[in-house]
Amino acid sequence: MSGTGTTGIAAASRSEYCVVACAEAWRGAGEILAAPMGTVPAIGARLARLTFSPGLLLTDGEAMLMGDTPAMGTGPGSVEGWLPFRQHLTLTATGRRHVMMGASQIDRHGNQNISCIGDWARPARQLLGVRGAPVNTLNNPTSYWIPKHSARVFVEHVDMVSGVGYERAAAAGPSATRYHRVPEVISDLGVFDFETPDRTMRLRSLHPGVSLEQVTGATGFALTIPAEVPLTREPTEAELRLIREVIDPNRLREREVPA
Numbered sequence: 001m002s003g004t005g006t007t008g009i010a011a012a013s014r015s016e017y018c019v020v021a022c023a024e025a026w027r028g029a030g031e032i033l034a035a036p037m038g039t040v041p042a043i044g045a046r047l048a049r050l051t052f053s054p055g056l057l058l059t060d061g062e063a064m065l066m067g068d069t070p071a072m073g074t075g076p077g078s079v080e081g082w083l084p085f086r087q088h089l090t091l092t093a094t095g096r097r098h099v100m101m102g103a104s105q106i107d108r109h110g111n112q113n114i115s116c117i118g119d120w121a122r123p124a125r126q127l128l129g130v131r132g133a134p135v136n137t138l139n140n141p142t143s144y145w146i147p148k149h150s151a152r153v154f155v156e157h158v159d160m161v162s163g164v165g166y167e168r169a170a171a172a173g174p175s176a177t178r179y180h181r182v183p184e185v186i187s188d189l190g191v192f193d194f195e196t197p198d199r200t201m202r203l204r205s206l207h208p209g210v211s212l213e214q215v216t217g218a219t220g221f222a223l224t225i226p227a228e229v230p231l232t233r234e235p236t237e238a239e240l241r242l243i244r245e246v247i248d249p250n251r252l253r254e255r256e257v258p259a
Contacts, residue, residue, distance in 0.1 A: 012235045014188060015040065015257035016243055017207045018147075020235045021186045023048040025143045026098060031055040033083075033091055035099040039256050041145045043072060045100075046247045047239060059083055072248045092132070095179045098141040101133065103185075105158040106144060108200045108221045110182040112137075112163030120160050133162035138169065141181045147256040149187035151220040166199035188257050189215050191232055196224050205232040 012020075022044025026034050034045040034056045046069050049056040058066045060076055063085070067078030083091070091097055104127050105113035114133060118124035136142045142163060146153055161168060169180040184204075185192040191204045202224035203215060208231050216223065235243070243253070 009237055009240055012208075012240060013254070013257075013259050014207060014209065015253040015259065016235055016240065017232050018145075018186060018188060018257050019043045019047060019243055019248075019253060020239060021184075021191050021205075021207075021232050022100065022145060023051070023239075024233075025100060025184050025186070026053045026056055029053050029056060029098060031057065033057045033059070033088075033097040035059075035097055036145075037099070037101050038145050038147070039072070039252050040147065041100040043243060043248050043253055046072075047242055050242055050246070051239060057081075059088075069247070071246060071250075072252050073250065089132075089135075092135060093139050095140045098143065098183075099136050100143045100145050100186075101136065101163065103144045103146055103153060103163070105153055105155050106146070106185065107155055107158050107165065108223075109165035109167045110163075110185075110194055110199075110201065111158045111161045111165035111168060112144060113158035113160050114162045115160045117159055123159075130160075130162045134164055137164040137180060137182070138176055139179050141183050143182065143184040143186070146185065146187040149189040149215070149218050151218055154219040154221065156221045166194055170199075189218065192223070200224060202226070203229055205230045207232045208234075 018040050022041045026045060026048040036042045036045045045058060049058060049069050060066055063083055064079045065081035065083050066076035067080035068076055070076050103112040114128045115130050116123035116126050169176040182194055189210045190206045192201050193204050194201060196202050206229055
């Protein structure tokens with residue numbers, strides 16, 4: 001979207017809709033650790049903390065809990081706690097964290113792959129590796145941010161399971177399902193969830209300017225489509241000012257989602 005509203009503020013861009021959608025993942029979260037991976041999710045977590053989720057804990061990406069909410073690319077002005085890696089892992093195991101990870105592949109059940117493309121024994125491409133994805137998905141809420149929605153990412157079956165989806169958690173039993181939850185998948189085209197009877201992916205909202213045909217054409221499996229698909233909510237004027245002037249004045253968000 002482009003243009004200028006009656007208030008003189010330019011209308012929200014696609015990247016700003018994505019930021020707001022990411023922020024909504026932490027609405028009402030309380031005093032938990034937000035762990036965003038990626039530029040747009042990091043802006044979203046800061047926006048949530050400065051607006052409707054003031055109790056969120058944010059780190060500097062290393063070992064400090066930030067006492068304030070600095071702009072992207074700058075360090076905290078105050079520090080409220082020490083969170084070295086071992087304590088971060090302990091916190092993860094208690095469920096008091098909501099991580100937003102990336103995905104090289106994701107399927108209709110919410111299984112995520114960041115390890116390899118092709119057969120595991122002889123992959124065509126080696127990626128990050130499983131890393132902490134199984135622990136994340138089985139111990140605390142795990143959402144996903146995918147900046148380039150395509151059928152290469154949204155696939156019928158992931159080549160290797162890194163993050164655990166709903167059907168695999170159910171098959172593993174109560175020890176796996178106790179804390180397992182995949183609240184949202186957010187892409188540059190829309191917002192998705194698993195609020196269906198069989199816990200398969202549903203289109204929750206379309207970003208303004210995106211058609212239903214664009215989404216279904218870029219998805220390698222059949223989504224659940226509601227009878228009426230709403231649009232992702234508009235950023236408020238206050239939120240746009242925070243994004244543009246306080247959190248991300250250098251427009252780093254547009255490197256992930258070009259204007």
